[in-house]
């Protein structure tokens with residue numbers, strides 16, 4: 701009997717989404733975006749165009765005023781600019797926290813936390829407290845904690861925005877290595893065009909408020925990507941096009 705192909709369900713989909721607030725601000729209007737399972741999408745846009753609002757709708761923290769948001773993943777990982785670690789718990793105890801709250805037996809959650817810490821390059825730092833770590837290391841702990849639930853969808857809100865330039869570049873390299881390994885879907889919000897192009901398989905550009913997607917650029921380099929990709933002429937061409945679109949849209 702012939703099999704009927706079924707269309708793969710998106711990891712995250714916005715259909716004609718509007719968001720307005722009681723004070724009369726329209727943050728998003730007619731926004732369409734679909735992210736396939738295992739696809740890494742970065743969104744760039746002018747300040748105040750509704751990027752964080754988009755993530756709040758994706759996470760269910762807030763609801764759309766119009767249109768639909770479809771986020772079928774059972775497990776979603778969140779990484780924000782502020783790593784939100786508990787200062788009195790060690791690195792290991794912070795990473796174990798989601799599994800502890802979910803009632804996972806101690807031996808299993810310990811093993812998973814150690815794996816996650818290894819993945820983010822923090823083995824050997826298990827017993828440190830967050831206050832003893834650099835900003836980049838705290839961000840790695842936050843990423844390891846998010847990896848504990850093995851999410852099929854990750855939401856990133858400008859996670860490297862507060863880091864110095866060198867640390868930021870290193871974190872980008874590590875994140876896309878982890879992405880190549882773990883293969884989750886991602887929506888990554890950033891102000892940096894080169895960060896977006898380095899990480900994502902597709903970069904979407906949002907218009908000034910009220911935000912909607914005005915352009916989409918495929919970034920066809922396979923993951924994991926070497927640091928030197930940033931100096932590749934094709935990389936520069938794509939980043940240049942994204943920047944030009946961003947400038948054109950925010951005038």
Ligand SMILES: Nc1ncnc2c1ncn2[C@@H]1O[C@H](COP(=O)(O)OP(=O)(O)OP(=O)(O)O)[C@@H](O)[C@H]1O
Nearest residue numbers: 721723725727746747748749750751752753754909
């Ligand atoms: N709870 C709220 N009530 C009223 N207006 C809001 C609320 N949250 C956000 N806004 C407005 O919606 C618009 C979009 O805000 P949002 O934070 O999503 O933008 P953004 O693109 O993430 O900004 P930035 O790039 O500066 O971080 C802004 O004009 C903001 O003032």
